[in-house]
Amino acid sequence: MEFASEKISVASIDLQDRRFKIREDTGGEELKESVEKTGLINCPYLISSEADAKYRIVCGFKRIKAVLELGLKEITVNIIDDCSDEKELFLLALHDNLAGLPLNLVEKANAVKSLLKYFQEEDVIKKYLPLLGLPPVFGCLEEMLLIEGLDPEIKQGIVNGTVAKKNGLSLFGLGSDGLILYRLFMKVNLSTSKQSEIIESCSDISRRDQLPISEIISEKEITEALSRDDLTLSQKGDRIRFFLRKKRFPMLTGLEGRFLTLKKKLGLPGNIRFEPPPSFEGEVYSLQINFRNLEELKSSSDRVKLLAENPLIKGLLEKDE
Amino acid sequence: MNKFYPEKIFVEEDVEGLSLTKQVVERCKDVPVEVVKSAKDLIASLKGKRFSLSEGKKNLLLCRNRGRFLAPCPGTKKDYLCCGYVILNTGTGCPLDCSYCVLQAYLNNPFITLFVNQQEMMDELLSGSMLGRGEIVRIGTGEYMDSLALEHLTDFIPFILPFLRKNPDLILELKTKTTHIENLIDLDHGNSFVVSWSLNAEKIMKEEEIGAATVKDRIKAASLLIEKGYRVSFHFDPVIYYPGWEQDYQETIELLKENIPPDKITWISIGSLRYMPALKHIAQKRFSGTAIYSQEFISGLDGKMRYLQGQRTEIYQKMCSWLKAYSADILIYYCMESKTVWNSTLGYSPASNAGLKKLLDERVLF
Numbered sequence: 001m002e003f004a005s006e007k008i009s010v011a012s013i014d015l016q017d018r019r020f021k022i023r024e025d026t027g028g029e030e031l032k033e034s035v036e037k038t039g040l041i042n043c044p045y046l047i048s049s050e051a052d053a054k055y056r057i058v059c060g061f062k063r064i065k066a067v068l069e070l071g072l073k074e075i076t077v078n079i080i081d082d083c084s085d086e087k088e089l090f091l092l093a094l095h096d097n098l099a100g101l102p103l104n105l106v107e108k109a110n111a112v113k114s115l116l117k118y119f120q121e122e123d124v125i126k127k128y129l130p131l132l133g134l135p136p137v138f139g140c141l142e143e144m145l146l147i148e149g150l151d152p153e154i155k156q157g158i159v160n161g162t163v164a165k166k167n168g169l170s171l172f173g174l175g176s177d178g179l180i181l182y183r184l185f186m187k188v189n190l191s192t193s194k195q196s197e198i199i200e201s202c203s204d205i206s207r208r209d210q211l212p213i214s215e216i217i218s219e220k221e222i223t224e225a226l227s228r229d230d231l232t233l234s235q236k237g238d239r240i241r242f243f244l245r246k247k248r249f250p251m252l253t254g255l256e257g258r259f260l261t262l263k264k265k266l267g268l269p270g271n272i273r274f275e276p277p278p279s280f281e282g283e284v285y286s287l288q289i290n291f292r293n294l295e296e297l298k299s300s301s302d303r304v305k306l307l308a309e310n311p312l313i314k315g316l317l318e319k320d321e
Numbered sequence: 322m323n324k325f326y327p328e329k330i331f332v333e334e335d336v337e338g339l340s341l342t343k344q345v346v347e348r349c350k351d352v353p354v355e356v357v358k359s360a361k362d363l364i365a366s367l368k369g370k371r372f373s374l375s376e377g378k379k380n381l382l383l384c385r386n387r388g389r390f391l392a393p394c395p396g397t398k399k400d401y402l403c404c405g406y407v408i409l410n411t412g413t414g415c416p417l418d419c420s421y422c423v424l425q426a427y428l429n430n431p432f433i434t435l436f437v438n439q440q441e442m443m444d445e446l447l448s449g450s451m452l453g454r455g456e457i458v459r460i461g462t463g464e465y466m467d468s469l470a471l472e473h474l475t476d477f478i479p480f481i482l483p484f485l486r487k488n489p490d491l492i493l494e495l496k497t498k499t500t501h502i503e504n505l506i507d508l509d510h511g512n513s514f515v516v517s518w519s520l521n522a523e524k525i526m527k528e529e530e531i532g533a534a535t536v537k538d539r540i541k542a543a544s545l546l547i548e549k550g551y552r553v554s555f556h557f558d559p560v561i562y563y564p565g566w567e568q569d570y571q572e573t574i575e576l577l578k579e580n581i582p583p584d585k586i587t588w589i590s591i592g593s594l595r596y597m598p599a600l601k602h603i604a605q606k607r608f609s610g611t612a613i614y615s616q617e618f619i620s621g622l623d624g625k626m627r628y629l630q631g632q633r634t635e636i637y638q639k640m641c642s643w644l645k646a647y648s649a650d651i652l653i654y655y656c657m658e659s660k661t662v663w664n665s666t667l668g669y670s671p672a673s674n675a676g677l678k679k680l681l682d683e684r685v686l687f
Contacts, residue, residue, distance in 0.1 A: 137368045204615035279619035
């Protein structure tokens with residue numbers, strides 16, 4: 001590919017044409033500082049357009065942005081002679097980007113989407129996914145396309161780590177409700193697994209009750225939790241999660257609540273742990289005694305003997321028989 | 322209902338000359354055939370391609386079974402009773418497309434696959450340790466595919482019949498949601514088969530059992546086979562909970578009552594929807610409208626997702642009362658249920674898997 005170095009006016013560059021753009025518009029402060037101190041070390045690559053006499057950017061979007069923000073009027077660039085093969089130009093942009101800082105997930109997704117304009121799907125999977133550090137399987141291509149199609153707000157969340165890739169993909173599956181949930185996540189503090197639980201709860205309640213997610217998260221318990229100034233972001237998140245769990249699993253949470261009430265009535269000391277069968281499946285209850293000495297063991301055993309005579313326990317176990 | 326013909330047939334090169342391969346290819350006139358080196362490589366090559374399970378269901382793969390043809394039904398682990406059914410693995414995958422089908426998550430091969438090395442299957446059957454033990458062995462082909470969905474291509478039933486007639490201890494249970502009974506109708510079957518239909522509420526049939534025969538047609542097919550002296554049975558499995566399920570399942574039982582004399586039913590099994598956790602995501606992606614996975618499930622003692630024990634008990638109590646009203650003599654059993662649930666709904670429980678097996682074996686000893 002032939003090119004010639006030229007000094008051109010920054011105003012003659014078409015900043016709207018983003019067909020070769022791969023990287024997101026984030027960051028760039030360090031680059032700006034570097035350009036200010038030392039000038040451009042690597043010149044951007046541009047093509048000229050006969051249509052409007054403007055130059056289009058092939059690679060160097062961030063460098064040109066830095067020059068613009070520094071208020072410079074002229075810039076030295078490489079003008080590519082033959083600009084007829086857009087596929088070749090995109091590959092130049094791709095390799096230029098790959099030579100720089102690692103691409104983030106959203107940038108890789110952008111690249112995959114663009115590659116599909118120029119190459120067959122199978123070629124993208126076999127040849128270009130590995131180039132981007134991704135496994136050459138269709139599932140990965142599918143994921144990249146989903147990420148590329150996400151709302152920009154959620155994409156930003158994936159890049160800055162406020163939402164994990166897995167959850168971002170789940171949000172995509174919820175359509176416009178995905179963004180509503182994402183915005184809810186931004187108002188509270190939830191780990192990836194807790195976010196995941198909320199997405200699944202909302203999605204299941206929505207399917208089961210045929211309600212839009214927007215309606216589910218507008219329920220009083222959620223709006224109240226969000227408006228409470230005395231709660232930390234984590235506490236708000238947990239309140240919302242517990243509310244949704246109760247709504248999603250009314251029978252199970254009902255059984256848990258009744259068992260908890262029974263335990264309270266039994267008034268067991270802290271070192272005796274009494275648990276129901278996991279998820280109330282089967283009939284095996286468990287009792288655990290923690291003790292430090294013979295005296296504690298003896299008093300706990302006496303307590304357990306009394307427990308066996310307690311009508312509440314009898315009622316519980318006989319009901320199951 | 323329409324019979325399945327693939328859009329394309331893949332043939333593993335070392336089974337190209339086998340008679341079943343030739344027969345299937347012959348019966349699928351005008352269907353393009355591609356010979357591939359190995360099924361394993363073909364399946365591995367899909368990783369780098371857009372190729373879904375739905376796509377796979379349009380294709381037929383004819384290959385060699387390199388593993389065992391006979392295996393005990395994997396059933397489930399721990400605390401749930403299983404019936405001691407033995408799987409005869411004639412192939413995998415199914416042209417029907419049920420949103421609850423476990424195969425969506427269980428198999429890594431999207432193709433409808435037929436194992437065409439039938440001679441090796443016969444060798445294994447003949448040398449099998451299950452013969453001549455003096456006890457009934459219930460074998461079945463309906464675990465990894467519908468037993469009758471490909472019968473028009475394979476003629477498996479007339480093929481296996483002479484062997485079954487020589488070994489009366491073996492009973493082959495054919496499980497289906499189709500009406501493809503042509504090969505059974507005029508057969509001198511010698512009571513070698515139990516033909517079973519999976520039944521469900523009409524709403525579930527319409528919304529979740531894509532490509533299957535209507536419930537009415539399944540019952541009609543069963544009725545035709547009863548006239549021909551066959552043993553028939555029914556599986557209400559999976560029973561799926563949704564608001565209003567009672568009315569719909571009662572209607573199906575009513576249909577049964579109108580068409581099938583209860584004394585002609587060998588057994589009826591009931592099982593509520595249960596699934597391995599990975600299935601939910603896969604099925605919801607394939608069937609975006611399904612809400613069956615959004616009811617209340619817990620992780621059972623075997624790691625499968627199940628309705629809460631209390632809810633299952635309620636479902637079974639109701640199903641049993643409707644079936645017992647139809648006839649008190651029908652043998653009802655549960656697939657993968659706990660003794661607790663058996664006791665609280667049927668008033669008794671087999672002591673073990675062997676006990677349940679015996680219960681079913683005795684039903685075919687007449």
